[in-house]
Amino acid sequence: MSHVFHRHLKQRYPTAVGGEGPYLIDAEGRRYLDACGGAAVSCLGHRDGEVIEAVREQVGRLAYAHTSFFTSEPMEALADFLVERAPEGLSSVYFVSGGSEAVEAALKMARQYFLERGEPERRHLIARRQSYHGNTLGALATGGNAWRRRPFEPLLVEVGHVSPCYAYRGQAAGETPEAYGERLAAELEDEIQRLGPETVMAFVAEPVVGATLGAVPAVPGYFKRVREICDRHGILLILDEVMCGMGRTGSLFAAEQEGVAPDLTTIAKGLGAGYQPIGATLVSERIREAIAEGSGFFQHGHTYIGHATACAAALAVQRAIESRDLMARVRWLGDGLQQRLEARFGDHPHVGDIRGRGLFRGLELVADRGDKTPFDPARKLHAAIKRTAMDEGLMCYPMGGTLDGQRGDHILLAPPFILEEFHLDEIVDKLDATL
Ligand code: PMP
Numbered sequence: 001m002s003h004v005f006h007r008h009l010k011q012r013y014p015t016a017v018g019g020e021g022p023y024l025i026d027a028e029g030r031r032y033l034d035a036c037g038g039a040a041v042s043c044l045g046h047r048d049g050e051v052i053e054a055v056r057e058q059v060g061r062l063a064y065a066h067t068s069f070f071t072s073e074p075m076e077a078l079a080d081f082l083v084e085r086a087p088e089g090l091s092s093v094y095f096v097s098g099g100s101e102a103v104e105a106a107l108k109m110a111r112q113y114f115l116e117r118g119e120p121e122r123r124h125l126i127a128r129r130q131s132y133h134g135n136t137l138g139a140l141a142t143g144g145n146a147w148r149r150r151p152f153e154p155l156l157v158e159v160g161h162v163s164p165c166y167a168y169r170g171q172a173a174g175e176t177p178e179a180y181g182e183r184l185a186a187e188l189e190d191e192i193q194r195l196g197p198e199t200v201m202a203f204v205a206e207p208v209v210g211a212t213l214g215a216v217p218a219v220p221g222y223f224k225r226v227r228e229i230c231d232r233h234g235i236l237l238i239l240d241e242v243m244c245g246m247g248r249t250g251s252l253f254a255a256e257q258e259g260v261a262p263d264l265t266t267i268a269k270g271l272g273a274g275y276q277p278i279g280a281t282l283v284s285e286r287i288r289e290a291i292a293e294g295s296g297f298f299q300h301g302h303t304y305i306g307h308a309t310a311c312a313a314a315l316a317v318q319r320a321i322e323s324r325d326l327m328a329r330v331r332w333l334g335d336g337l338q339q340r341l342e343a344r345f346g347d348h349p350h351v352g353d354i355r356g357r358g359l360f361r362g363l364e365l366v367a368d369r370g371d372k373t374p375f376d377p378a379r380k381l382h383a384a385i386k387r388t389a390m391d392e393g394l395m396c397y398p399m400g401g402t403l404d405g406q407r408g409d410h411i412l413l414a415p416p417f418i419l420e421e422f423h424l425d426e427i428v429d430k431l432d433a434t435l
Helices: 049-061 073-085 099-116 137-142 146-152 177-195 222-233 254-258 285-293 308-323 326-345 381-391 421-434
Strands: 016-020 023-026 031-034 090-096 124-128 159-162 200-205 236-240 264-267 279-284 351-357 360-365 397-399 409-413
Touching: 031 421, 049 308, 073 090, 073 279, 073 308, 090 099, 090 285, 099 137, 099 200, 099 236, 099 264, 099 279, 099 285, 124 137, 124 177, 137 146, 159 177, 177 200, 177 222, 200 222, 222 236, 222 254, 279 285, 308 326, 326 351, 326 360, 326 421, 381 397, 381 409, 381 421
Parallel strands: 124 159, 124 200, 200 236, 236 264
Antiparallel strands: 016 023, 023 031, 090 279, 264 279, 351 360, 360 409, 397 409
16 A cells, blocks of 8 residues: 555556657656646756756755755846846746745735735635645635535635636626626626625736647636736736646736736746746735835745756756747647647537636536537546546646536646657547547
């Protein structure tokens, strides 16, 4: 018996022992094409020579320095790199060890910002239904995924949830994308009024929804309207780019494609590409300033924040993406993947929608394409897809539908940026065999 306390205590998993570019290899020598980067993490693939060397070099020099005593060279350099490329106004970076920690830091920073300004009543959050922002208690409370929340209710943070921007299921027949976006904006406004505009501190959303909906971008103009509404009421906009950020959608930050600048942005997965655990919260100047000029101390922290080796790994990853022009490759491969998915599954009786941006694509599975009826979630189709795909030598990221029928099963694809074109065919062939 394995002594690993695994999340799925009733399942057995193969032991991963190696990797090679976009493939993972298990102890029996089986190779799996990593079409989801684990969970949109491994954007450079496995065993990248430059990153390995950067990690080796940093560990050899200085592995760790506690941030209550020091910063470190890689930490400074990574912060500079990110701020130079971040959406306007984001001027400093708080490093953590993963996505949930980045979201927790953003939430506490938003709260502290208003406390420093003498507005303690601003404590409510608004997020969207069927969203995921992490598994720590604050991040869990923020997310609008009923299945994850329910066992732990009542949750510590009070959050109002509004509809996600999810055109496939949300946009009414005959409604334009613009009108749909307006309807969602009106719903957000109503929720702000319900809670009391002076009590709301932030609105949290993923620019392109990853795990919970399967690579769903917003309709054009939606985020601009959200930004306007937040500004009108003095509410902060937190964009969670833990999954969709760091080049995944074809631009370093997904928000660039929406033409909006957030007050706080969270990043993680693709930042270190899995070579080290790292995440970060990017902070706008007005928030940094309010805290700097107020108490001067952010009431938060973990032992491993700003880990020197993790920062060195992330810096090497991000420099590699830039020097190898991988963002252009993401856009090119992403178009190729979308075309292949449409060609193969466009007429599939159980594929309702194929969507996404860059190398972030989703297929929604339905029992009936005509009326978009999802499969009965009790069938646990997603679990069967995951197992079958692994048997086919493919790693993909399937997610189950909701009991209320608000979402079907879907498969998320988020492969490494270093694929060759033939890998796209391999993904589609193996997915076809799986389905
Ligand atoms: N936010 C989003 C949008 C995510 O997709 C995830 C992870 N799936 C998280 C936060 C939490 O990140 P982590 O698992 O690294 O804590």
